[in-house]
Amino acid sequence: MRISIIGPAYPYRGGIALHNNLLYKEFSNKHTTEIINFKRQYPGILFPGKTQYEESKTFAHIPSFRILDSINPISWHKAANHIKLFSPDLIIIQFWMPFFSPCYGRIVRLLKKNSCSKTIIICHNIVPHEGSPIDKLLTKYLFSKADGFIIQAHSVEKDLLELRPDAKYRYNPHPIYNIFGNPLDKTEARKQLGIKEKNVILYFGYIRKYKGVKYLIRAVPEILKKLDLKVIIAGEFYEDKKQYLQEIRNIDREGKIALIDRYIPDEDVNTYFSAADLVVLPYINATQSGIVQIALSYNLPCVV
Structure with missing residues (x-):
């Protein structure tokens, strides 16, 4: 199987990037897998932290194609063209905030025109912890284009069905992260x-x-x-x-x-x-x- 994963990965830091890194490692053992990564995940003005990048020298060096810019539609088209050439059987999108819905939604829409790829969205969180009135519209736009969903917590199920009552989904609990080494004394x-x-x-x-x-x-x-x-x-x-x-x-x-x-x-x-x-x-x-x-x-x- 050929698999395209869309979302942040190394050199970006944080839980979603780590999740993608681990997905890539597992899938690439048996499948031809690629990650479509960001060259700019957030504009600096919207990022509250000190850096968006992983500073670790020993962990998570995962290969990816850094194509996407979250606020530049030209990059969305470039990513879609790249994925078309790769011709995946499965596209996996990590969803955790509506900010990325226009970007992801446009890519999926472009791919649906002349592709048989199935799109699965892994839902980490559907309703933002600190949201805005437009969030639901953005999320609906993306979710309407997906073929299926994976939820990792039962609390997310209600939110998914509210936005997409006909959603095909599977519950798969969040994996245990046992990658940081054996416990020290x-x-x-x-x-x-x-x-x-x-x-x-x-x-x-x-x-x-x-x-x-x-x-x-x-x-x-x-x-x-x-x-x-x-x-x-x-x-x-x-x-x-x-x-x-x-x-x-x-x-x-x-x-x-x-x-x-x-x-x-x-x-x-x-x-x-x-x-x-x-x-x-x-x-x-x-x-x-x-x-x-x-x-x-x-x-x-x-x-x-």
Whole structure:
């Protein structure tokens, strides 16, 4: 089978790019597979982080064709022409936000004109955590052109059927990410991170309003009444961090909260999860999370 995967991959960072990297690795073992990647994923003005690119030197070096520009329709036509020449049996699109719907939808429409390829959309999230009124229209535009869908959480099913009542879909749970190496000795991992406390709680990932990190911070004084504890908050801020710093200053008189304000490269993930006793995801709303899948690979309990 010939397979085209459309979406971000190395050198882009983040969960969707990682998902595509792993898909490529698995499919390419038995099928002729390509990734149609972005040369520009987001305009700089729309990206809240420090960099869109993976800084790891040892992980995820996946080959791809960097053709797409999310806001340049000429690149969409170039991508469609490239895919036509490749002549795939299956096209896989990763969907996690409506911003990319015009780009993806146009590509699929162009390919439908003279291609027998089937298009499957993997739905990570359908209703945005922080959306706008136009989101539903954009998503409908793309979804109307797909032949089938994969949902990775039952909570996404209702959203899919609301937008596409006749959708053909399959539930396939989010995979466990066991790619970061064998767990380190807990004592050694904590030594590397400078942790002396007996118990370690880990929050890992981007810090955004819907992820509820402030509630974890506010819970720390109560937990400290019962446990000798270190709380690690490891991830890059995607919103103003001043309010979080103020919360920590008001609450944390003993230095029990360690704020690691940066994106954690792949080769360091093992150390953080090896050091932890518990992973906390205090999300206000979410459909699924790759962080849970990493925690499960380390046999760590999660509070969600």
